[in-house]
Amino acid sequence: MKLILLLFALIATPLAAQTALPPAPYADQQLADPALERKAKALMETIRCLTCQSQSIADSNASMAGDMRSQIRERIMAGEQPEAIRAWLIARYGDWVSYEPTAAPILWPLWAAPLVLLGLGVLLLRGRIKRKARSS
Amino acid sequence: MRTLLIWLPLALFLGFIALFASGLFQPDDRIIHSRLVGQPLPAFTLPAAASDRPPLASSQLATGQPRLLNIFASWCVPCAAEAPQLDALKAAGAQIDAIAIRDARPDVDAFLKRNGNPYARIGLDARSEVQIALGSSGVPETFVIDGEGRIAYQHIGEIRADDVPMILDRLRAAQ
Numbered sequence: 001m002k003l004i005l006l007l008f009a010l011i012a013t014p015l016a017a018q019t020a021l022p023p024a025p026y027a028d029q030q031l032a033d034p035a036l037e038r039k040a041k042a043l044m045e046t047i048r049c050l051t052c053q054s055q056s057i058a059d060s061n062a063s064m065a066g067d068m069r070s071q072i073r074e075r076i077m078a079g080e081q082p083e084a085i086r087a088w089l090i091a092r093y094g095d096w097v098s099y100e101p102t103a104a105p106i107l108w109p110l111w112a113a114p115l116v117l118l119g120l121g122v123l124l125l126r127g128r129i130k131r132k133a134r135s136s
Numbered sequence: 137m138r139t140l141l142i143w144l145p146l147a148l149f150l151g152f153i154a155l156f157a158s159g160l161f162q163p164d165d166r167i168i169h170s171r172l173v174g175q176p177l178p179a180f181t182l183p184a185a186a187s188d189r190p191p192l193a194s195s196q197l198a199t200g201q202p203r204l205l206n207i208f209a210s211w212c213v214p215c216a217a218e219a220p221q222l223d224a225l226k227a228a229g230a231q232i233d234a235i236a237i238r239d240a241r242p243d244v245d246a247f248l249k250r251n252g253n254p255y256a257r258i259g260l261d262a263r264s265e266v267q268i269a270l271g272s273s274g275v276p277e278t279f280v281i282d283g284e285g286r287i288a289y290q291h292i293g294e295i296r297a298d299d300v301p302m303i304l305d306r307l308r309a310a311q
Contacts, residue, residue, distance in 0.1 A: 021238050024263045050273035053166060063238055067264035092271030094171050
């Protein structure tokens, strides 16, 4: 019985398999050069999967994410810079596809938020210290 | 000033509630449109995806007449569902080319035998490279390409029966 179950487990195909094609060459295979692989991996972790939408392509099992990983690795291997590939993808899918915030004006409040909050904190602290000095 | 400040946390709290409530009731739009609409098609040359149709290159889409470029796959269920609509578009005079995504020739042949073949040319994009270059995020999708090879419109998802007149209008507008 156990053997039969094991056999079933071996031949079971994943339910979500979308195509019969094998994955693209570098979808799940690292680049031989560790430095290049590091570059590719860092980029893949900040590119959003179009199928799953809340995962990066590094985390996703969708076949399109696999194709994107392979394309990124091959382009990095061919000497392209990660930021150039990111810009190429943004030109096609919009800012949406990148998890890395850009310096676009719409994001200025985001970049300013830490400074504004820090400033507010300093003001608050100053008020407190002054009041304490007066009361003691 | 003091008495006003006391109300600040409550006001913030209510503001957040309003923000979240509006987010709850707003329909969620997860469709990613290609940013290349209005721009020339990226250049590509693809091998033939079907035994009885010629391969497809981007230059063959700039013919002076607007054409439809259908992105499909034999493994995609909604692609089979939109087949009658593609036939209707072809009957209405639309020229339709296609790109098969992550596919293999025997599978495409079987798919076309089952669902009909309205395509003039079919290119095989075995590794989604052209799909990504087009800014397409899934199958099926249909692009309206004008006579000069610019992307005039992107239809995401299957073409339903009531989309057919709209697609024909887009084709006319791209003239």
